[in-house]
Amino acid sequence: MSRVLVTTLALLLALAANAPAKTPIKLKLGDVAPQFVRGDLQGHPFDLKAQRGRIVLIDFWASWCPPCIVAIPHLSQLQKKYGARGFQVVGVSMDDSANTTKETMKKIRFNYPVVLGDAKLGNLYGGVLGLPQQFLIGADGKILAIRSGAFEPTALDKGIAAALKKIGPS
Amino acid sequence: MRLAILTHLLTILLLAPLTASAAPGDALTIPAAVQIQPAELAAMLKAGDTPPILQVGFSVMYQQAHIPNSQYAGPGNKDDGLLNLKSHADLLPRDKLVVIYCGCCPWEKCPNIAAAYKQLIGMGFTKVRVLYLASNFGADWVDKGYPVTRGG
Numbered sequence: 019m020s021r022v023l024v025t026t027l028a029l030l031l032a033l034a035a036n037a038p039a040k041t042p043i044k045l046k047l048g049d050v051a052p053q054f055v056r057g058d059l060q061g062h063p064f065d066l067k068a069q070r071g072r073i074v075l076i077d078f079w080a081s082w083c084p085p086c087i088v089a090i091p092h093l094s095q096l097q098k099k100y101g102a103r104g105f106q107v108v109g110v111s112m113d114d115s116a117n118t119t120k121e122t123m124k125k126i127r128f129n130y131p132v133v134l135g136d137a138k139l140g141n142l143y144g145g146v147l148g149l150p151q152q153f154l155i156g157a158d159g160k161i162l163a164i165r166s167g168a169f170e171p172t173a174l175d176k177g178i179a180a181a182l183k184k185i186g187p188s
Numbered sequence: 189m190r191l192a193i194l195t196h197l198l199t200i201l202l203l204a205p206l207t208a209s210a211a212p213g214d215a216l217t218i219p220a221a222v223q224i225q226p227a228e229l230a231a232m233l234k235a236g237d238t239p240p241i242l243q244v245g246f247s248v249m250y251q252q253a254h255i256p257n258s259q260y261a262g263p264g265n266k267d268d269g270l271l272n273l274k275s276h277a278d279l280l281p282r283d284k285l286v287v288i289y290c291g292c293c294p295w296e297k298c299p300n301i302a303a304a305y306k307q308l309i310g311m312g313f314t315k316v317r318v319l320y321l322a323s324n325f326g327a328d329w330v331d332k333g334y335p336v337t338r339g340g
Contacts, residue, residue: 141252
């Protein structure tokens with residue numbers, strides 16, 4: 019009996035291993051941002067769910083992505099400007115290794131948490147198949163804006179300010 | 189305003205050592221004649237006329253999705269990535285069509301594609317075509333409904 023069970027389980031595992039990877043679901047405005055918990059590279063845990071009630075910007079970036087690197091000081095400025103009002107940036111590095119990201123973090127100052135992303139997290143966000151890519155998340159956890167391509171700090175600043183207005187006085 | 193300009197300049201200076209092997213913008217030096225548009229390559233795949241295809245970008249991107257039967261041979265911005273490309277290219281005939289692509293970021297900012305192209309030309313390949321992805325692989329290939337293989 020137990021041999022049958024083991025064989026069945028082994029067969030199921032083999033089938034699962036060979037099954038084609040699922041097509042990620044493309045996220046759209048109003049969708050609840052997929053949950054994730056990861057340790058950041060500064061040594062603290064980051065739980066997206068714990069940010070409920072705040073406006074969150076998820077910035078998918080990588081050391082090899084020139085427009086992403088250019089955006090980082092602007093994101094740090096936005097974090098400094100709006101952090102006390104309930105705004106939080108989290109960087110998700112899509113570098114192939116944590117060491118590459120850590121090297122970049124030695125050269126550029128981040129005043130917000132940076133977690134290491136991977137294909138799994140990319141797929142969770144609909145497939146991050148080009149950088150930079152950003153998701154602005156509202157206080158209710160729903161996606162307010164999705165941005166990709168050239169970084170536009172003024173438009174982002176306006177979007178954050180508008181979202182913060184809804185959760186409290188300026 | 190001055191602070192923003194200063195920040196931008198400082199960032200560019202800091203960025204320089206991060207992209208040592210191939211400066212971003214080099215993709216603009218790739219001749220238009222060797223570029224292949226996504227629709228053209230997709231039509232070739234549909235017809236079953238598939239040349240060797242090498243992805244010369246980053247493995248996290250390849251692991252999420254790639255062109256069916258393409259091989260990971262990057263990243264083109266690193267010396268070990270170019271060695272990886274060489275090891276794949278060494279198995280291919282120099283006088284037959286080979287397609288390379290990246291799509292990690294906008295074409296003019298790509299740190300990989302020009303270095304990979306130069307490497308293949310330097311190895312004596314005579315029919316290299318470079319897939320032109322204006323924005324990125326997601327927007328210009330996956331979102332257009334062209335075929336992909338998911339997972340690494």
